[in-house]
Amino acid sequence: MRIDMTNLEDFIRGAAFLGTGGGGDPYMGRLMLQHQFQNGRTVNVLEPIELADDARVVAVLTMGAPTVINEKVPSGQATVAALRKMEQQLGCKFEAIMPIEAGGINGTLPLVVGAMTGLPVVDIDGMGRAFPELQMTTFNVAGLSSSPNIVADDKQSIAVVETARNIDAEWLCRSLCIRMGGECQMACYPMRGREAKDNGVLGTVSLSVEIGRVIRVARKEQGDATQALVDFFRGERIGREARVMFDGKIVDLRRETRHGFSVGRVLMESLDGAGGVMEIEFQNEFLLARRDGKPVAMVPDLICLLDRETAEPVTTENLKYGQRLKAVAVSVPPIMRTEQALRVFGPAGFHLDVDYTPLEQLDAGLR
Numbered sequence: 310m311r312i313d314m315t316n317l318e319d320f321i322r323g324a325a326f327l328g329t330g331g332g333g334d335p336y337m338g339r340l341m342l343q344h345q346f347q348n349g350r351t352v353n354v355l356e357p358i359e360l361a362d363d364a365r366v367v368a369v370l371t372m373g374a375p376t377v378i379n380e381k382v383p384s385g386q387a388t389v390a391a392l393r394k395m396e397q398q399l400g401c402k403f404e405a406i407m408p409i410e411a412g413g414i415n416g417t418l419p420l421v422v423g424a425m426t427g428l429p430v431v432d433i434d435g436m437g438r439a440f441p442e443l444q445m446t447t448f449n450v451a452g453l454s455s456s457p458n459i460v461a462d463d464k465q466s467i468a469v470v471e472t473a474r475n476i477d478a479e480w481l482c483r484s485l486c487i488r489m490g491g492e493c494q495m496a497c498y499p500m501r502g503r504e505a506k507d508n509g510v511l512g513t514v515s516l517s518v519e520i521g522r523v524i525r526v527a528r529k530e531q532g533d534a535t536q537a538l539v540d541f542f543r544g545e546r547i548g549r550e551a552r553v554m555f556d557g558k559i560v561d562l563r564r565e566t567r568h569g570f571s572v573g574r575v576l577m578e579s580l581d582g583a584g585g586v587m588e589i590e591f592q593n594e595f596l597l598a599r600r601d602g603k604p605v606a607m608v609p610d611l612i613c614l615l616d617r618e619t620a621e622p623v624t625t626e627n628l629k630y631g632q633r634l635k636a637v638a639v640s641v642p643p644i645m646r647t648e649q650a651l652r653v654f655g656p657a658g659f660h661l662d663v664d665y666t667p668l669e670q671l672d673a674g675l676r
Contacts, residue, residue: 310432310515312352312420317342319521321417325622326520326538327513328412329611331571331594332439334624337382338417345385345424352420353429354514355405357506360431364502365401367392368409368435369422372443372460372482373492374571374593383414384463385421387494391461392422395496398457398469407431407505409446409498411513412439412594413624420514430514435498436654437510437641438611441570441593443479445654447644448498451508455497458482462489487569510642524620534620535635542639550669554598554605555587555636556580556617562628575614575628577636587636589614590661591625597661598636603672606638607661609645609654610668613637640668 312320317339325335345352360366369388373381396402406426408419411434423430435446443455458470458478468485472478478497486493520538527537535553542551557577564573570592577587585601595612598605606612614623614634623634644650646667652658655665 310354310356310518312342312354312514312518314343314346316518316522317346319525320514320518321521322524322622323517323520324412324416325624326613327437327517327611328416328439328622328624329594329613330591330623330625331441332410332413332415332624334626335413335622338414341382341385341414341421342417342424345421350424352423355429355431357431357433357511360405360433360502360506362501362503362506364404366405366407366431366500366502366505367395367403367496368498369406369419370409370415370495370497371418371492372486372495372569374566374569377491377566381463381490381492383418383492383494385418385425387461387463388418388422388496389425390465390467391459391494391496392426394459394461394467394469395457395499398459399499403428403499405429405431405502407509408434408513410434410436410439411510411517415439416514416517431505432512432514433505433509434513435509437513437645438609439594440654443482443497444475445658446498447510447650448500448508449475450647450650450653453498453500453504453508457497457499459496460485460489461494483569491566491569510644528619535615535617535637538620539637550640552638552668552673553635554638555584555600557584557587558633559628559630562630564625564628571625573625577634580633589636592659593625595625596659597656597663598638600672604663604666605672606668607656607663607665608659609641609650611639611641613639638668
């Protein structure tokens, strides 16, 4: 498939949804890709089956707090520099690149790099959503190394970080990121095509396009776009649990940039006064939703805030007092719910005070 001007807005909207509040402002991602298309460049997206088992593939990404990324929009040049440094380190040429996560700028940046280099982008990622830390991938869960981790900034500084554990790579690369101004570009998790297909989350690029299309069509037909999205996920082809958990407005918001992350919590009250309150904690992404103090959704399941009229996803850095939003939750694929995966990016991975309970076993949500 191709991502071009005909489906760009659908893709960006869907990537913002899968970003679960993080990954950077989708508007910035749209401008980045639009610039490439206006310069006559194209992006080729490979289906997983099209990726050769022995092909060399690598993830490219932006690391940093979304609040910083909004002010220091990646150009793609530093990311390409990180990619080329990785090739130099390994003595090879990559045949494809892939997102490390689905969502916002990190769902978009690999497509920008693909347009700049001519490399195809594989429809696979390591999260199926967005997570804030480098080790929080299905690749790490499978025992694949992120090393060598190449860290680059827009001042032509490049660092090579090699570690025995991916969690150490997160710690060291995050330190570099902070000293590079709170944002840096990376290439990491080099692997073969077979490893990507066996251990990644398949189809997130194309899923982003579908999500965006569902919202757009529902709005055009003057339907309930949020409900249309829930029905889409619950449908036979996707087959995930999905629900609207809350319908209300923001009455309190605490947000700060700490240790390279955008962290805080948002408090919502129901519009009719009968639905209680919802509190959602976030670290770049939404992690835990409680209604009247009771957990109703938690990582790794998706928690998303949508504009209650348009169903446009709202990222953590764009939350504002008084916004009227609907909170939506969607379950994740089985590969993200294994015992090993939950240790890495379930509630325990974020030191939350709850044990993981699948979305479908929690309270059904909006009443």
